[in-house]
Amino acid sequence: MKFIYVDESGARDQGDVFVMCGLMVDAYKLRKKTADFDAKLEQLFARHPGARTELKTKRFVNGAGAWGQIDAEERKQFLREVCELAVANGGKVFGIGLSFGAFDAAVNGGHRHPFGNSYWIGSAMFTSSLVQKKMQGVSGGKGLTVVIMDDNKREMANYSDALYDCDPWYDGLYQIQKRKRGVTDWVARTVKTRFDHIINTSFAIKSNHSSLVQVADALSYVYRRHLELMNTPEAYPGEQAYYAGLVATLDGAREKVGRAPNVPCIQFFNEAKHAGWPL
Secondary structure, eight states: OEEEEEEEEOOGGGOSEEEEEEEEEEHHHHHHHHHHHHHHHHHHHHHOGGGOSOOOHHHHHTTOGGGGGSOHHHHHHHHHHHHHHHHGGGOEEEEEEEEHHHHHHHHTTTOOOSSTTOHHHHHHHHHHHHHHHHHTTOTTTTTOEEEEEEOOTTTHHHHHHHHHHTOGGGHHHHOOEEEETTEEEEOOOOTTTTTTTBOSSOEEEOGGGOHHHHHHHHHHHHHHHHHHHHTOTTSOHHHHHHHHHHHHHHHTTBOOOOSOOOOHHHHHHHHHBOTTOOO
């Protein structure tokens, strides 16, 4: 069994970029992975006891509030170590980076998407579909996945409903390609096989109760800032290089859609994603 901890970064009033990322950990490694991150946080707080608070990456990186007592280089090194530890020993990254402008255009593109104008539900269901695609080939129940989200009281019920309802619109994201007698085709999904590797409810947890949700926040912010800097010509080159390096560390463990049929759900997310985000 797998566990994936998911958080997001960005909002319409903060810019054009929204990123939702999840860190997947095997159940057998969950206790150690959690302990490793808890220990790293405790080491930071031991050096700076006045900074003991929840790790919200944007505030941490910018030295907001109590985080300002920590030198900028130490903060940068800590975030680098968080990214390295996230993908160590089989950690996998799932998610999507959207441009709000591109998302709004895709919403009006006639793709018959089932989530209205909710970029949060669209991103959560894309991430879940990607998990389904990558885990449905894992045998013996080892690919069954529990999704744990940073609590979003406005959208969690809608997300649970979407997983339970299994709208066939998402089928193209996780269809399996088969070749028989020289002909390549996509295997149709059924109600029983839609999201059958996702535990069919969603779990929410407060981020201050889970270090792995705080890690998911860090990954989301790293990708978000990287995408923002791509569209900022006046950005400080050192900052661009720093986030590009972090993304290079994460991208080796980031799962992508790969080959997929040319159907409305694939068309939608190809249009809605940020130009700098390989789907």
